[in-house]
Amino acid sequence: MLKDLPFSLIEYGDRIRKTKEQMIEQGVEVLLLADPANMYYLSGYDGWSFYVPQLLVIILDEEQPIWIGRKQDVNGAKLTVWFHPDRILSYPECYIHADERHPMDYIAYILKMIGQGSRRIGVEMDAYYFTARSFASLQKNLPNATFIDAGLLVNRLRMIKSSQEIEYMKQAGRIAERAMLTAMETIAAGVRECDAAAAISHAQISGLADCGGDYPAIVPLLPAGEKSCTPHLTWTERRYCSEEAVIVELAGCYRRYHTPFARTAVIGPPSPPIRELGEVVAEGLNAALNVVAPGVTCAEVAEAWQRTIQRRGYEKESRLGYSVGLSYPPDWGEHTASIRAEDHTILQPNMTFHLIPGMWLEEYGVELSETFRVTEAGCELFSHFSRELIQRPAIPNIVSPFEDGA
């Protein structure tokens, strides 16, 4: 059977080579990757198994990586990685959620058995699924190893996208457009928040006729009414009411590549302060996008935004955006460059960012965002959707087509 690998063997080879260059630079002989996005990036492995410990091992003096995970997931690894199945190793099932032993104890044993127990080992100290206990187990069981924090080593390589990655993000951008359209057609007074979320989720996963959707790393975020003053509360069973603002932040996802974007709906005519906030955010977003070009820094993009909204008497403390692309739950950000005053990363062609100037005031908020790639001359958006506040019906006689009739 021919595997449907997301990237060519040449591209994987190139990524491994660049990873090893960075390993040499940081004095790392063996790199242990726990971040599922980094595992996927270098191996192709793609399963919802990151809820148990698993690692991709890059050894400086060996050509192919080694995958180590749960025995139950070995078949999944065989079906998805590009390298030889002999390099897929596992720990026994009795290590799962057992008080007296931890999967990383066995993984350490494997590392010792394959002659890597006394080397300079890079670990991703702040990766979501590399817990404090996982690290303590490695330290205890590999007393002759030297551990080095190689956090973000691979994430940094992921910042500039290849043409295949940009292709996947373009597909994701089309899916995101469709999902946003669905959201804006569904939200109205009288519709339950969960029914809007369900319709969005359906559009995200079904995708389009020529490209099916993957699961986004974050669920649709739909803060509404009094909750629009905060970005991360999820939906409830409540029905939307007239005069509410409803923030819609969602991503399209295609083969694990994300293009998030946000718009804000208002139910009925927007009140003057929300309308003004919507205008200010749109003006600031335009100003920021206008300065994006190779050679410009993240800080300069943030400053363009800041100048624009300050002229209107507004302020924003949180960062304006972040590098985005390949991800797994719980975040679609890549945790490398941020668009903010303190970040002097220089923009380069095919870097991709989610520029999200959300403003959350005490009683309401507005989000309006775009995901873009840096081009040779400026930037290109992945989704195209009106930047106005979207006005939705305030009369609660609209029955959602998605509502259960039972």
Next chain:
Amino acid sequence: MLKDLPFSLIEYGDRIRKTKEQMIEQGVEVLLLADPANMYYLSGYDGWSFYVPQLLVIILDEEQPIWIGRKQDVNGAKLTVWFHPDRILSYPECYIHADERHPMDYIAYILKMIGQGSRRIGVEMDAYYFTARSFASLQKNLPNATFIDAGLLVNRLRMIKSSQEIEYMKQAGRIAERAMLTAMETIAAGVRECDAAAAISHAQISGLADCGGDYPAIVPLLPAGEKSCTPHLTWTERRYCSEEAVIVELAGCYRRYHTPFARTAVIGPPSPPIRELGEVVAEGLNAALNVVAPGVTCAEVAEAWQRTIQRRGYEKESRLGYSVGLSYPPDWGEHTASIRAEDHTILQPNMTFHLIPGMWLEEYGVELSETFRVTEAGCELFSHFSRELIQRPAIPNIVSPFEDGA
């Protein structure tokens, strides 16, 4: 505004009291909870913000917990926790994904400022969102504290559900039934895997007319065809083919309470070996459920299964089930009791388990599972659905109603 708290203040008080009893037993003066399920259990906090460091702090000699998180999420905490807003503290936005500082550095500073920096501090060493770097930061910044692994301290309290929790799980069970019905009505030769996943996700989130769904901690797992030999690969854009087995593992989720269950569809008439495997798994599942009662151990339930399938010449290495209920991504298991030979946990009324005797052979697999609660006399299921293999149309002229026509 009156908050729509998921539990009464009496129930929260009771949980805090039991937590403190365990803290005393384990010699913990200050408990730092990073597991979002444990944070929700004791505080009501419910937001998709666990992708940045945040903690619930239980102090032995203080009545109310303290929530510490990102500044942007303070409004979300104010809207969801049961305790006084003065007890909601935050770190500044400049700590988010910054190379030179980590949110836990600031959290350690807060703990010192509120007089808790030199105490016996319990941490959840193996919680998903408590990374190696988070712990290293606490150790470095609180040199006078003594750290104790209090992992699963709160998870263990969650094992026996209250009547309100059982009520939420019953609603989740109804949602799960509906989602499974949707899956089984959708899957057929010619339908794309992503369209089946989209339909299931819609049913999970929309829920029912009288109870809207919450997001499950795991996406629908739909291994099909050659991938049915492994449990954790997610859907693709491929179309289902005749003679494939399609495993459907999904959960209903209501107010963060989960009831997962699995069934297996076959497209066209099942082949004799799959039919036999389906019968063996059903027989083993029945045998296991039949012995469930208060006083019986997890090991005894596993043995009933093992005896039954061994008689038919089968074996299963992985565990048979696990405690289930309140969860956040990436797992709906509670990481406490497992149904397996080595676990001697004694079943008690209102413990809840996902009994999942999946069998993955080299070329195909069958899953058939139930979530149940232990009753006074035996057990009660949360969802009701035929335990047969579900036969689905093999002729690829069925057009999915969910497919994009564009």
